[in-house]
Amino acid sequence: MSDALSDDASGGDDGQEDVMTPAELIGKLEEAWLNEKFSPELLENKSEMGECVMEQLTHMETNLQRVRRGDVKASVHRMEIDRIRFVLSSYLRSRLQKIEKFFPHVLEKEKSRVEGDPSFLSPEEFAFAKEYLANTETYLKAVALKHMPPNLQTVDMLKAVPEPCLDSFVFLRVRERQENILVEPETDDQREYVVDLDVDSQHLMRYRAIAPLVSSGAVQLI
Amino acid sequence: MFCEKAIEIIRELHRMGDGQLPAFNEDGIRQVLEEMKALYEQNQSDVNEAKSEGKSELIPTIKFRHCCLLRNQRCVTAYLYDRLLRIRALRWEYGSVLPTNIRFHMCAEELEWFNQYKKSLATFMRSLGGEEGLDITQDMKPPKSLYIEVRCLKDHGEFEIDDGTIILLKKNSQHFLPRWKCEQLIRQGVLEHIMS
Numbered sequence: 001m002s003d004a005l006s007d008d009a010s011g012g013d014d015g016q017e018d019v020m021t022p023a024e025l026i027g028k029l030e031e032a033w034l035n036e037k038f039s040p041e042l043l044e045n046k047s048e049m050g051e052c053v054m055e056q057l058t059h060m061e062t063n064l065q066r067v068r069r070g071d072v073k074a075s076v077h078r079m080e081i082d083r084i085r086f087v088l089s090s091y092l093r094s095r096l097q098k099i100e101k102f103f104p105h106v107l108e109k110e111k112s113r114v115e116g117d118p119s120f121l122s123p124e125e126f127a128f129a130k131e132y133l134a135n136t137e138t139y140l141k142a143v144a145l146k147h148m149p150p151n152l153q154t155v156d157m158l159k160a161v162p163e164p165c166l167d168s169f170v171f172l173r174v175r176e177r178q179e180n181i182l183v184e185p186e187t188d189d190q191r192e193y194v195v196d197l198d199v200d201s202q203h204l205m206r207y208r209a210i211a212p213l214v215s216s217g218a219v220q221l222i
Numbered sequence: 223m224f225c226e227k228a229i230e231i232i233r234e235l236h237r238m239g240d241g242q243l244p245a246f247n248e249d250g251i252r253q254v255l256e257e258m259k260a261l262y263e264q265n266q267s268d269v270n271e272a273k274s275e276g277k278s279e280l281i282p283t284i285k286f287r288h289c290c291l292l293r294n295q296r297c298v299t300a301y302l303y304d305r306l307l308r309i310r311a312l313r314w315e316y317g318s319v320l321p322t323n324i325r326f327h328m329c330a331e332e333l334e335w336f337n338q339y340k341k342s343l344a345t346f347m348r349s350l351g352g353e354e355g356l357d358i359t360q361d362m363k364p365p366k367s368l369y370i371e372v373r374c375l376k377d378h379g380e381f382e383i384d385d386g387t388i389i390l391l392k393k394n395s396q397h398f399l400p401r402w403k404c405e406q407l408i409r410q411g412v413l414e415h416i417m418s
Contacts (some may be wrong), residue, residue, distance in 0.1 A: 050350065050351065050374065051351045054350060054351035055351070075368055079365065079368055081367040082361070082368075082401075082402060083364070083365055085361055085363045086363075086365055087365050088301065088356065089358040089360065089362075090361070092350065092356070092358045093358050096358070098348075100310070101376060107359065123411050124345075125346070126349075127345070127346075128342050128343075128345070128346045131338070131341070131342040132342060133341070134336055135338040135339060136303075136306065136335070138335075139331050139332070139334070139335040140299060140302060140303075142331045143251070143329065143331045143332075144251060144255065144298050144299065144302060145299075147255045147256065147328040148258055148295060149258060149259065149262035149291065150293060152258070152292070152295050155295070155299055156282040160303075161300065164230055169321070186401070216294075
């Protein structure tokens with residue numbers, strides 16, 4: 001795969017803080033894609049990575065133009081471009097679907113974010129989410145709410161739209177050893193239940209218990 | 223009984239499974255809104271009476287009517303919001319031009335919402351980098367093969383593929399085309415993927 005990319009190896013990654021090889025970039029894309037797909041909530045925004053992938057795709061397309069028509073290499077590289085584009089599209093689609101599904105909560109989270117904390121929405125996603133909210137509110141007002149009694153003309157979106165279910169179960173594979181992960185807190189009936197997670201072990205757990213480990217990269221959702 | 227019409231419109235929508243969009247039940251909504259108006263006005267007069275004449279026995283009735291009002295509001299917004307979700311799915315299924323038979327089932331405000339939605343989506347996709355952005359409504363399935371055999375189901379006119387060749391899509395003609403070019407046409411029902 002890195003053939004097509006190494007034809008123009010200097011492209012795309014120059015000027016980045018930590019230069020990644022194209023293979024590493026695609027690896028990161030696939031990890032982000034799987035995490036986003038299986039996580040019940042919207043994960044941190046990785047738009048820089050997305051932009052790098054777009055750049056790589058453009059480079060690959062350009063290289064492909066230079067290959068002699070009918071050369072077998074061209075089909076293989078074409079497939080590779082298609083695969084990468086599929087993963088990127090699927091990643092962005094997952095995010096967009098979650099943004100639409102949880103739009104008031106996503107916006108609230110971003111608005112109450114402290115400066116310096118990682119953002120969950122790219123500027124473009126933020127604009128999209130705001131437009132989605134405005135569009136939906138305008139629609140509901142125009143069709144029904146404005147015809148209702150005065151005290152019922154608004155709907156609290158934060159209450160009306162369900163929040164992501166952080167207690168849903170997810171499959172994960174451990175990348176960095178973790179100790180004392182709290183699975184069940186201590187209650188009157190039971191002692192607290194903690195586990196140690198060994199590298200390369202796979203588990204099925206409540207998302208809530210391991211959410212911070214997903215964002216730190218210590219576990220990979222599968 | 224109050225709120226019956228509200229439940230009825232929800233049931234009607236729920237009956238149409240598979241994301242289909244039935245016709246907009248304007249009449250149903252209107253009836254629910256009228257019931258809400260009547261309930262509210264009765265409550266207004268009862269509240270005034272309770273205040274001025276100290277008739278506190280009216281309060282349970284007032285509370286009951288208020289609950290019905292809230293339920294009606296909730297049912298109506300649920301009905302409308304569920305329709306929006308189905309309409310949103312249409313953009314991903316059919317592209318930015320909806321078939322006329324579906325458009326007939328939408329009220330004017332829904333069409334407006336759809337137009338705004340597709341504009342937002344287009345702006346977002348254009349911003350994704352590169353010259354024209356990335357159309358994420360394409361590539362819905364992982365690519366299996368480069369070229370696919372397709373049959374044309376209706377006349378679609380000329381179609382240009384990447385290397386400049388122009389193909390004439392006439393009804394019943396068969397072609398061997400790049401998969402990524404055909405996706406949207408297959409979803410729209412213009413082409414049919416022939417699997418041997």
